[in-house]
Amino acid sequence: MNNLAGIDLNLLVVLDALLAERHVSRAAVRLNKSQPAVSHALARLRDLFNDPLLVRHGGRLEPTIRALEIAPRLAEAMARMRSLLAPVGFDPATERHVFRVAMSDYGAAVLLPRLMATLRVEAPHVDLIVSQASREVMASQVVDGEIDLALGVFPAHGEGIRSSLLFRESFACLADASRLGGSLAIDLAEYLVRPHVLVSLRGDASNEIDLALAATGNARRICLAVPHWSVAPDLVRGTDLVLTVARRILPQADADGLAVFEPPFAIPPFDFEQIWHRRRDGDPGHRWLRALVARLLGDEEPVTTAGVKYGAQRTL
Incomplete structure (x- = not known):
């Protein structure tokens, strides 16, 4: 590996694509090469590094420990080469x-x-x-x-x-206006009584809202956890559910019949x-x-x- 004169540096371009895509066919499309050509290059790379580099797991190629060590250095080297060869603007x-x-x-x-x-x-x-x-x-x-x-x-x-x-983003609450009794807001006691929708990839309570609520000595009942923000506002329509979300997401929803109000406790912005x-x-x-x-x-x-x-x- 010390003598660059004996190494086809194009192999490193293939390795960079394989590490990014974790898939031979997608790497081939990215490089505008045939799948057999990329597979052949991977075989040569394995000989060059004396390591499998990528091993099949399900439908993906997973990097070995050696490949994970190489990846950040290779990505940085490739970025520098692209910068060197790219136009100045x-x-x-x-x-x-x-x-x-x-x-x-x-x-x-x-x-x-x-x-x-x-x-x-x-x-x-x-x-x-x-x-x-x-x-x-x-x-x-x-x-x-x-x-x-x-x-x-x-x-x-x-x-x-x-x-x-x-x-810097703050939080707001969303609820069906017809379920608020004309006040268009609720106090902390009512907030704790009502069921809640949580937007979270993991569905746990280690989020800014529940941590802030825990700091007051309280906890809410989360009756539904979803991974997507976009569907959440429609879930409260026609129900007693409360959705507490980042404020900027609310204009994306159809607010007809829904009420937006301040949370009844302090939630730090993010x-x-x-x-x-x-x-x-x-x-x-x-x-x-x-x-x-x-x-x-x-x-x-x-x-x-x-x-x-x-x-x-x-x-x-």
Whole structure:
């Protein structure tokens, strides 16, 4: 491995794709190669590293310990090579690029409609591949180079991760207005009596709402836990259920017949961020995407980027 003259460096491009896709056929599509060619390259990589690198588990290829050690270093090296060979700027009006972005159902609801509408006008050749995972998995995917950008709530940042605050979010309650007795709000006693809907990937009570309620010495009854924000508002219609959610998600729902009101106890707000790895800092396209996301989710009036070319960032 020390003599680069005897190594086909194109194999590393294949390995980078295989580690990202965990699937031979998808890696072949990504590389515009045939499946047999990618399989042959994997066999050569296994000989080169003297390790299986990827082993089949179900319908996926799972990386070995050696491959997991290689992945972040390889992703960083590939990013540096792309940066070296890429043009010195990024023109969103003409550039062809695919970004891989991870976000929750909530993040998709508040960002994707505005983002796609903007991309179709300002960057018609820029495509997105959006995935969803827990905050811990998204952070590890950023570090490993599997995704370019992650949006969500990240209380802790791993080594090499950069972040920027997009907005600070608060909570509100949603209930069927006809079940509130004309007050359009409830007190803490009524809140505790009523059944609740919880939006959570894991369905447990280790969330901001229940932790804040526990701090008051109380607990609520969660009669339904769902993993998606989008379906939750309709679940309270015609019932005595209460939904406590991030406030920005509520305008996405049809509020006809539903009442929005303040929680009857204090829930700390949370910071919604975008995170990326430091190896992406100088990538002009990545800088453009981060700036666009920040603009769309910020409180200021959007400003068009049409005709603006994003140059490579220079570090003094």
